[in-house]
Amino acid sequence: MKNVELSPVRIDSITELQLKGWGQHDPNQDKWYALVWVRKGAGDYFVDNEKHPLESNTVYCIAARQIHLLEPAAGCEGFVLSFDRNFINLKENNFDILFNTGLCCFSPCPRAVKINEDIIADMNQLIYKIILEIENVYLLKTEVVKGFLKIMLIYLCRQFEAGHHFGTRVKNMEVLRRFNELVETEFTSRKNVTQYAEKMHLTPGYLNTIVKKASGYSVSYHIHQRVVLEAKRRAFTEDSTMKEIAYHLGFNCTSHFSKFFKNVSGLNFSDFKRDLNRMPEQ
Numbered sequence: 295m296k297n298v299e300l301s302p303v304r305i306d307s308i309t310e311l312q313l314k315g316w317g318q319h320d321p322n323q324d325k326w327y328a329l330v331w332v333r334k335g336a337g338d339y340f341v342d343n344e345k346h347p348l349e350s351n352t353v354y355c356i357a358a359r360q361i362h363l364l365e366p367a368a369g370c371e372g373f374v375l376s377f378d379r380n381f382i383n384l385k386e387n388n389f390d391i392l393f394n395t396g397l398c399c400f401s402p403c404p405r406a407v408k409i410n411e412d413i414i415a416d417m418n419q420l421i422y423k424i425i426l427e428i429e430n431v432y433l434l435k436t437e438v439v440k441g442f443l444k445i446m447l448i449y450l451c452r453q454f455e456a457g458h459h460f461g462t463r464v465k466n467m468e469v470l471r472r473f474n475e476l477v478e479t480e481f482t483s484r485k486n487v488t489q490y491a492e493k494m495h496l497t498p499g500y501l502n503t504i505v506k507k508a509s510g511y512s513v514s515y516h517i518h519q520r521v522v523l524e525a526k527r528r529a530f531t532e533d534s535t536m537k538e539i540a541y542h543l544g545f546n547c548t549s550h551f552s553k554f555f556k557n558v559s560g561l562n563f564s565d566f567k568r569d570l571n572r573m574p575e576q
Contacts, residue, residue, distance in 0.1 A: 300428040302381035303439055305421070308332070308372040311364055328356040328376045329450070331409075331421070335370030339363075343526045351414070353450055355405040359478075361527060373421055377443060407454045420446045466508035469496075473505055473513070481520045482544045487513045518558045525555060529567055536563050 298305050308330075330339065330353065337348040340363040341356065348354075348370065356362050358379060409417060420442050427439045476490060484490055490513060491498040502513045509516070521543055528534045528542065540551035555563050 298425050298428045300436065300439060302378040303424070303428065303443065304376045305425055305428070306374040306376075308335075308364070308366050308370055308374065311366065311374065326376050327358055327379055328362065328374060329446075330354040330356065330362075330364065330374050331372045331417070332366075332370060333372040333418075335367055335372070337364070337366035337370050340365070342523055343530055349406070349408075351409050353407045353409060355407065355450070355454075361530065375421070375424075375443075381440065381443075405454065407450050410453060413449055413453070417446065417449060420449075466504045469494075469501070469504045470508040473501065474516070477516060477520050481517060481524070482542065485517055485521065485544070487517075490517070518554075522555060522558045525551075525563070526559075526566065529563075 330348075332348045332350055332352050332354070334350045335348070336350070339346045339348050339354060342361055346354075348366065364374065424439055424442045424446075427435045427442065432438075472494060473490060476484075476493060480490070480493070484493070487498045487502055491501045494501060498513075505511070505513050505516065511519075524543060525539050528539050534542075536552065537548050540548050543551065545551035545554070552563055555561070555566075559566065561569075
C-alpha cells in the first residue's frame with residue numbers, strides 16, 4: 295500500500311516506512327494526532343525521545359505536539375493514521391472523545407490500546423474504507439472519511455476505557471483539560487501550583503486533588519515534565535546549547551536548570567545529549 299492523503303488525514307503503511315528505514319510521521323506537530331496500529335510484529339517507537347517497545351495487535355495514540363519516530367522490526371505490519379483534530383470536530387454535547395477518555399491527551403508514555411479479537415475485523419474494514427474513500431472522487435468523500443474515522447476512535451475509546459477504568463474520572467477531565475492548556479502556554483514562566491491555581495481561580499489544594507484524580511499525577515509533576523520535555527525537544531530538533539535552552543525556559547541560572555533537569559529526568563543534560571547522538575538517523 296502506498297501512502298494516501300486527504301488534506302486533514304494521512305495514512306502510511308508501516309511496511310512502506312520499513313522499506314525507507316527510519317520514518318518520522320510528523321505532518322504538523324502542533325495540530326496533528328496519530329494512531330499507530332501495529333497489526334503484527336515488533337519494533338521500537340520513540341515518543342519525545344523516549345523509547346517504547348511495539349507490540350502486535352496494539353494501537354498507540356499520540357497527542358498533538360509530540361515528536362514521534364517509528365523503527366519497525368522486519369515483518370512488522372500495520373498503519374500510521376494521522377489527522378487534524380479540527381477535521382473530525384469530536385467535541386459534541388460538551389464531551390471531547392479524545393481528551394475526556396484520556397485517549398489522546400498528553401502523557402509521557404503513548405497510550406497503548408490492545409485490540410480485542412472480536413473487533414479486529416471491524417477495525418480492518420474501517421481502515422480500508424478510509425483508504426478507499428481518500429482515493430476515490432465521489433461526492434462528499436471528506437464527510438464519509440470523517441464518519442469512519444470517528445467510528446474507529448469510538449471503538450478505541452471503548453477498548454481503552456474498559457482496560458483503564460476512566461469512566462469514574464470523566465467529571466474531573468474538564469479541569470485537567472483547562473490546566474493542560476494553561477501549562478502549554480505558561481510553562482516557561484509559571485512553575486508552581488499556586489501560580490496555576492490563581493490563574494484558574496481555584497485553590498492550590500483543590501487543583502492538585504482534581505488533577506491527580508484525573509491523571510494519576512500531581513500538578514507539579516505535569517509542570518516539571520512539560521519543562522523537561524521542551525528542553526529535550528529543543529536539544530533534539532535544534533541542537534541548542536544548555537545555556538540557550540535554560541534561558542528559553544525561564545531559568546536565569548544554568549546551574550539551576552541543570553539541577554532541575556537531572557532531578558526530573560534522572561539524567562545530566564550532557565548525558566542526554568550524548569544519548570541523542572546514539573539514536574539512529576532519520
